[in-house]
Amino acid sequence: MLKVFDLQGIRRRSVVSVRKVLTIFRRFVGERLKLREGSGSIGNDDVLDALLNISLEDGKIEMDKDEIEHLLLNIFVAGTDTSTYTLEWAMAELMHNPEIMSKVQNELEQVVGKGISVEETDIAKLPYMQAVIKETFRVHPPVPLLLPRKAETDVEIGDYIIPKDAQVLVNAWVIGRDPSKWENPNVFVPERFFNSEIDFKGQHFELIPFGSGRRICPGLPLAIRMLPLMLGSLVNCFDWRLEDGLNVDDLNKEDEYGITLEKSQPVRIVPIKLSKQ
Ligand code: HEM
Known part of the structure; x- marks a missing residue:
């Protein structure tokens, strides 16, 4: 009202x-x-x-031109928040877990060389960093309820009837933390994806940050290239410290709910220029 x-x-x-x-x-x-x-x-x-x-x-x-402009707006909006929140959460998790941060840095140092930006051809050689990104998607899916669906007809799923025209929200956030699917679901452990087939491309319903089916995110191919490039380059080209006076436990890890899930307080961290090798 x-x-x-x-x-x-x-x-x-x-x-x-x-x-x-x-x-x-x-x-x-x-x-x-x-x-x-x-x-x-x-x-x-x-x-x-x-x-x-x-x-x-x-x-x-x-x-017409008007429709092109609105379509571009649509793509722009859908692609910016989602990618930046994932990056921000990944950095927050790395600051929270210094041992995971140093594993990512070591992998980058060996594969890319310290202080050098990550290239697209490096991505396949960085399995630990890819696992960090997957784990970030599991714990902090940027679109927690995906996009709303509507049942075209009455459908029976499990023991439930979803009536025609009902709006259906798929809770990807809860699925990613379901204790029957994930061991210690609230703990950030990238290693859980080693020797695991689970991927986020819509085939494994335990992990659906991009949705699934015909309406799966069309930006997925771009996002899964850009994120390792951005995260890898940030971590490899700088050391990071918290703002003066803060320690790791002060870093807020609350989500703020919206269509996209953002950190309720932004990560405030300071890049430190790497000394010349
Ligand atoms: C971390 C990155 C991203 C995540 C997690 C993400 C996630 C999602 C999700 C969950 C949906 C709804 C899918 C569904 O309900 O089944 C969606 C839709 C969409 N995404 Fe993404 N997205 C990301 C990046 C991007 C990028 C980079 C672009 C474009 C450049 C993009 C463009 C779109 C568009 C246009 C839709 C609407 C598709 C439709 O209505 O059928 N996304 N995205």
Whole structure:
């Protein structure tokens, strides 16, 4: 009932932010169209070019500039919070668990060389860091209830009837901490993924941070490349310490619930330049 009054100011604030982001996308689209007019070439042959090609195809698929801008906004919103929260939680867990941090650093030092940014070709050679990322997804899935579903017909699942049109929320957060599936579920142990087939690509229902099925996150291939690059480079190019006066136990580990799950208090840590080897 109170929704219309927007008491927390969420709608008011988001309208301002959405406008700002749309202005940026509008500029991108305008510049690209100008470039294509000028050179006659299709520019970078990237996502924006693909969308513009569709929109310019003799009206076969209706997609105007406005829709392109909103689609880009959609992808942008879906891809930023999720990736940054995972990175922030991974760093928080590493600061909490110094022995895990040094295992990641040792692996990076051996495979990549200390102080060097991680490249895409290194990722497959960094199994410990990949296990850290999986464990971060298990304990802190950034989209805890996935996206809401609706039952098309009455469905029986287990002993329950889900009535037609019911909204269904899948609790990936609870699944990741289910003691019947995970040993010591509340403890951060990347090693649990060694010699385990469990992956997060939607085939193993114990771990579904990206969802599963036809609506599985389309950004998964990008996210699982970007996260090791970002986490690996941060850990390998700097040492990290807590802000002055803080110790590990002061690091808050509470989640704050929303569509995405964020840390209730941001991680405040200080990078220390590595001394030259
Ligand atoms: C850590 C990274 C990410 C996580 C954990 C994540 C997770 C998810 C989840 C759980 C869903 C809903 C799937 C479902 O309900 O079955 C979703 C949808 C979506 N994600 Fe991601 N995502 C991530 C990164 C990205 C990136 C980088 C992009 C794009 C660049 C992206 C774009 C999208 C879009 C467009 C949807 C909506 C798809 C639809 O409506 O069918 N995501 N994501």
